[in-house]
Amino acid sequence: MVISIASGKGGTGKTTVAANMAWAASTVEPVTFLDCDVEEPDSHFYLKPEWSGEEDVCVPVPVVDSSRCDGCGKCAEFCRYNALAAIKGDVLVFQELCHGCGGCSLVCPLKCISYEDKRIGIVRNGSRRGVRLHQGLLDIGEPIAVPVIKQVKEKRAGDGLTLIDCPPGTGCPMVNSITGSDYCMLVTEPSPFGRHDLDLAHRAALELRIPHGVVISRSSGNDAIIDDYCADEGLKVLGRIPFSRDIAEACSRGEMLAEIDSAWSLRFSRILEEVRKECLLSLLS
Amino acid sequence: MPAQLTILSGKGGTGKTTVAASFFTLAQGAVAADCDVDAPNLHLLLEPTLLEREPFQAAMVAGIDPDTCTQCGLCEESCKFGAIRDFEVDPFSCEGCGVCELVCPEGAARLVPETTGEVFVSETRFGPLAHALLRPGGEATGKLVTRVKEVASRLAGERGLELLLVDGSPGIGCPVIASVAGSDLILAVTEPTLSGLWGLERIHGVARHFGVKLAVCINKGDINPEIAEQVRRYCSESGLEMLGVVPFDEEVNKATMNGEVLVELYDGPAANALKSLWKATMALLESTKAKT
Numbered sequence: 001m002v003i004s005i006a007s008g009k010g011g012t013g014k015t016t017v018a019a020n021m022a023w024a025a026s027t028v029e030p031v032t033f034l035d036c037d038v039e040e041p042d043s044h045f046y047l048k049p050e051w052s053g054e055e056d057v058c059v060p061v062p063v064v065d066s067s068r069c070d071g072c073g074k075c076a077e078f079c080r081y082n083a084l085a086a087i088k089g090d091v092l093v094f095q096e097l098c099h100g101c102g103g104c105s106l107v108c109p110l111k112c113i114s115y116e117d118k119r120i121g122i123v124r125n126g127s128r129r130g131v132r133l134h135q136g137l138l139d140i141g142e143p144i145a146v147p148v149i150k151q152v153k154e155k156r157a158g159d160g161l162t163l164i165d166c167p168p169g170t171g172c173p174m175v176n177s178i179t180g181s182d183y184c185m186l187v188t189e190p191s192p193f194g195r196h197d198l199d200l201a202h203r204a205a206l207e208l209r210i211p212h213g214v215v216i217s218r219s220s221g222n223d224a225i226i227d228d229y230c231a232d233e234g235l236k237v238l239g240r241i242p243f244s245r246d247i248a249e250a251c252s253r254g255e256m257l258a259e260i261d262s263a264w265s266l267r268f269s270r271i272l273e274e275v276r277k278e279c280l281l282s283l284l285s
Numbered sequence: 286m287p288a289q290l291t292i293l294s295g296k297g298g299t300g301k302t303t304v305a306a307s308f309f310t311l312a313q314g315a316v317a318a319d320c321d322v323d324a325p326n327l328h329l330l331l332e333p334t335l336l337e338r339e340p341f342q343a344a345m346v347a348g349i350d351p352d353t354c355t356q357c358g359l360c361e362e363s364c365k366f367g368a369i370r371d372f373e374v375d376p377f378s379c380e381g382c383g384v385c386e387l388v389c390p391e392g393a394a395r396l397v398p399e400t401t402g403e404v405f406v407s408e409t410r411f412g413p414l415a416h417a418l419l420r421p422g423g424e425a426t427g428k429l430v431t432r433v434k435e436v437a438s439r440l441a442g443e444r445g446l447e448l449l450l451v452d453g454s455p456g457i458g459c460p461v462i463a464s465v466a467g468s469d470l471i472l473a474v475t476e477p478t479l480s481g482l483w484g485l486e487r488i489h490g491v492a493r494h495f496g497v498k499l500a501v502c503i504n505k506g507d508i509n510p511e512i513a514e515q516v517r518r519y520c521s522e523s524g525l526e527m528l529g530v531v532p533f534d535e536e537v538n539k540a541t542m543n544g545e546v547l548v549e550l551y552d553g554p555a556a557n558a559l560k561s562l563w564k565a566t567m568a569l570l571e572s573t574k575a576k577t
Contacts, residue, residue: 008324010455011298015480039456040296040487042480080345080382101365101382140490143427143459168297168455169323175377175422192544193302197324204421208377225542245508245533252478252509 002162003275004181004210008197010168012187013217013241016251017271018165019046020258024268026130030160036177037167038121038136038148045254049126049133057136057148058117061095062104068112075104075113096120096142121148123155132157145173153180161272170197170204178205183279184212185238190223198226202233211282215271218243236278239271287316287441287449288574289434290566291468295484297455299476300504303537305452306330307548307559308566309411315448317409318437319416320430320464322402323423327452330546333407333414341417341432344424345381346399347374354393360385377422402429404436413440427459434467455484457491465491470570471499472528477506477513485516489523498573499525502562506530526569529562531555 005018015037022031035043062075062084073086083097084104095118105113121138134155136148145167156162166177178184186201188194198214205212213236216223220243230237241247250257257264290308292301305327309317319327347368349360354372361369364385368378374385376399385394401423407414415437417429437449453464465471471492475485485501492499501520506513513530520527531537534555540547548556548563 009298009326010324011296039458039461040480040484042296042483045479045483078383078387099380099382101380101384102363103382103384103387106363106384106387138458140457140487141462141494143462145456145458169321170421171323171419171426171460172422172424173456173458174323179377191538191541192329193326193541196326196329200324200421207421248505248508252476252481252512254479 001276001279002156002164002181004164004166004178004184005187006166006174006178006184006201007168007187008170008201009188009193012189012194014187015043015046015165017185017187017215017217017241018163019043020256020264020268021272022047022131022163023256023258024265025161025272030157031131032155032157032160032162033131033133034152034155034162034164035133035135036149036152036164038138038145038152039167039173041135041137043133043135043165046256047128047131047133049128051124051126054122054124056119057121057123057151058119059098059100059147060115061098061100061118062093062113063116064091064093065112065114066090068110070110072109074107074109078103078107099144120144123148123151146176149173149176170200175204175208178210179208181210183275184210185215185275186212187215187217188226189218190216190220190226192225195225195229198229202235211278213238213275213278215239215241217241238274238278287438287447288570289449289451289468290570291451291453291464291471292474293453293461293464293471293488294455294474295457295488296480299474299481301474302326302330302452303541303547304472304474304502304559305450306546308563309450310546310549311560311563312448312450313411314446315412315450316437316441316446317412317414317450317452318433319414319452320433320460321452321454322417322426322429322433322460323419323454325416325418328407328414328416329544331409331411331414333409335405335407337406339404340400341402341404341429342398342400343428344399344401345383345396346376346379347381347385347394347396349374350393350395353391355391357390359388359390360394363388381424399424401425404432406436406440412446413444415440427463430460430463457487461491462495465495465497468497470573471497472566473499473501474504475501475516476504477509477516479512482512482516482519486519489525500528500566500569501525502529502531504531505533507532528565528569529558531558531562
């Protein structure tokens with residue numbers, strides 16, 4: 001089963017929920033944790049894995065053979081991302097803007113454009129106890145996160161539970177991260193910001209036809225702002241994590257509540273059970 | 286050109302919008318641009334009145350006309366994004382490159398402009414606000430951010446405002462890079478957590494990469510004094526100015542819950558810290574502008 005954990009708003013507790021669930025579940029089944037928040041991955045602070053290796057994420061970028069190029073500019077004209085510019089008979093390549101579509105070499109009448117691999121990030125692999133962690137890390141200055149996310153997602157295992165820790169927002173990185181999951185958990189907080197961005201994330205999940213439910217973090221005991229929204233939209237509230245300074249401090253040090261307290265471990269297992277039930281229901285409907 | 290102050294964080298949820306809204310209030314003569322276009326929140330605190338809206342159409346998406354398509358499969362073979370399956374385009378995977386249109390012998394595959402979001406201009410009690418909303422998974426986030434900033438600069442010009450206040454998005458990718466462009470100063474809002482510090486290091490890397498000055502403030506500074514100290518050490522070792530520490534304060538939560546701007550209605554420790562932070566930030570922005 002593949003469960004993604006997303007949020008819309010940043011900093012609501014996605015990684016906290018994902019890491020704790022992974023830890024709690026790993027007592028009964030193998031867990032693969034895919035950290036797709038490749039711009040700011042922080043799952044390693046919680047899971048504290050032993051790293052076993054890393055691999056580059058490369059994208060093909062065009063190289064123009066200047067000895068043969070006559071500067072006709074057809075490549076630059078074709079490129080929708082402004083990754084090529086023809087200036088005074090010369091073609092300049094702006095590699096970080098290239099999406100790797102291959103169009104420039106197709107239109108080049110002299111066939112003088114080839115491709116070379118350019119690194120834009122890495123995937124690190126590690127594990128601890130029953131949790132295998134694969135974490136994407138976008139290089140500084142690189143704008144396009146999606147190829148790194150896709151390479152992390154290739155690490156999905158055939159067995160056990162796969163959890164995908166997603167980037168915030170509702171743009172391409174988030175959509176590419178949740179695509180293909182059986183269920184998406186949307187972590188929010190009881191505030192106007194949390195509600196607003198939950199609405200956006202809910203709409204994204206609906207468009208992708210991924211069954212989804214809500215976890216309320218920093219719950220104050222009165223979560224009406226989210227509860228009412230969920231009731232109106234027919235969204236299941238899967239669980240709540242109360243607000244307390246103790247929890248905030250534990251998280252600041254990268255401690256997992258499920259690791260230090262068996263009651264918390266049980267609590268996260270219950271949230272996972274709710275998710276499994278919801279998954280089953282969505283398959284039946 | 287107005288001076289551009291950009292508020293970023295790397296890690297999400299550290300308090301960028303809380304800082305931005307308070308700064309907008311204190312500035313009394315700024316234009317604000319909410320550049321967190323796929324999860325915008327600034328307008329929630331400002332009771333905006335909508336003045337203008339425009340569709341955002343910078344991206345293209347492919348479509349295949351089933352009547353002229355002969356199912357030769359060349360498009361599917363050529364698409365590097367795996368966006369074409371069974372002679373249909375998946376709009377979420379399509380990046381609008383135009384290769385399918387190029388290779389289609391029948392002219393059945395065509396690119397059409399795609400509306401991926403909307404740009405808004407609103408009036409608020411503190412000044413004009415440029416903002417936007419991206420459609421889920423919409424392409425060209427960076428271009429949408431650039432458009433929001435263009436609209437904000439135009440508003441600044443029309444009204445003679447000298448400060449452009451940019452509320453950025455989390456992360457380090459294209460929307461962040463687009464907000465960094467043209468900044469005179471970046472204020473990084475971090476928090477004393479391991480992820481907060483790492484987020485700061487990564488956003489500092491982006492600022493260095495693009496040659497923009499970055500200064501730091503710590504939000505909820507007393508949650509973990511030990512890591513707050515590590516943040517301070519990182520700043521002094523990297524030559525970054527620490528402009529302020531905002532303490533954990535229940536009033537911040539209360540203001541956010543009520544959709545209020547902290548410095549406008551409250552006078553507690555966090556509100557006061559934000560006022561000092563504002564002064565320190567303006568002083569640094571002025572001296573940075575004077576040097577350039």
